[in-house]
Amino acid sequence: MSAPKSTTTGLKKRENAILDLLKKGLERKCFDTVLIPVKVPAGDSYVWVLAQDNSLLDDASPLPPVMPVHGAKAISSVMRRGKGRKRIATVMRPCEISATIELSKLGQVELDNVFLISIDCPGVLPLSDYLENPKKGGDAFEKVFKQWGNGSVRPICQVCHRFSMPTGASDIHIGMLEAGERDIFIISNSPKGEAILKELDISPKKEIGSWKDKVKEITEERKNKRKNLQEELKPGVVGLDRLLDTFSKCINCHNCMRVCPVCYCRQCYFDSDKLKHPYEDYLFRAEMSGGLRFLPDTLLFHLGRMAHMSLSCVSCGSCEDACPLKIPVSQIFGLVADETQKLFDYIPGRKTDEPVPMATYKEEELKEVED
């Protein structure tokens, strides 16, 4: 034990059970390395670490209270110059797994040598709340875990209806709801996952009915909550004036785009010279409408991102966490994404072999948009 003084809590017990699994996997060479969040030495945040030896795993936290860097961002960074032969196992929250799957469809991640382990997620605290007092944040998260999400997690997490992966695209899923005080459910979701569990001499739990029921129950509850949140959000953001008001605070830092796990372009159009116009152009625009805001094209940036990426949006909330002006970006994105995804009956990260809607088509569809 790395911290003998602290009492082992329910959350820590579960985390240790997951870490034991990973350590065993490393020892038996089921995989060569583990990509996992680890508490920074200063103790006030978590970072993703490619952990090669077991001692590093002692400080790892499969379920940290915050999400400073999105897991899909981490793994796609590992593979930015292509894949390798060594096998990586990674434990991620469902939104991180889903985004990773999206990135694999977009050619940014190769899953051949990756074992995706998903985990029931109670949500995360807003990064800014946590950083104010990490110690308090840690305690608050214990409560979040016990109550399975409460008012202290981010608004988008409070209404997350994909907090588990009962039939997901991960290889192994770790169920925690209804698993008892110190236990976890280890569920294989793919042949790859099954093979690993066999190598680790773990027989997948058969009696997971209670977990499944609980997941279903919370999913339904959250779906309603999500609808309610969106209805509350709408009056403040829908309509040209409301929308402009909402984004008028935006300082064009583009943090939301940079932290977005599925915004994968290496050169963003909105950072490019394409959007740097001649002097006369700006003066002309100012003349036409009586004035022009600087930096300009704020709404274009957000609309453009929604048109480009909302289909792959997994509602992870990273954009909102990263917004220094506290614009509810992820809630607005979620509102739009639900609608655009519905157009194609698409759920990001649902399957690995389902192309993103922008990369495919049907001959007979969308007649309603033609005139």
Next chain:
Amino acid sequence: MKGEFTPKIVGFLCNWCSYAGADLAGTSKLKMPPSVSSIRVMCSGRVDPVLVATAFLRGADGVLVAGCHPGDCHYEKGNYYARRRFAILKKVMETLGLESERLRLSWVSASEGPRFQEVITEFTEKIKKLGPNPVKEKTSL
């Protein structure tokens, strides 16, 4: 006529069908409202939603995307992709309460001069009823 609102419509016309159709409408001397500024693109599939959004946010009263009829794309499937992209942007705008009816997607082949005339006339009339694009007066875009 002075005082009457003549809409400004930006038209993204595909090189192989709709642009040629527009040309045919012109050479056939078909009468159309002078509302469209056409931008020739190699394929309607090239029309990124951001281009449409740019035209809209810069005050175009209407934006038209026109390409070959489904099945007739010069590149086989560009217009199918165009339709998806267009539908996505339309949905984004609709959800956010922006006037998505100012966007139009139409198929016009190279031989359909009269069809082009009809599309332009109809769309111009529709936009006239909607009035000028309100973004024109906004300074905080």
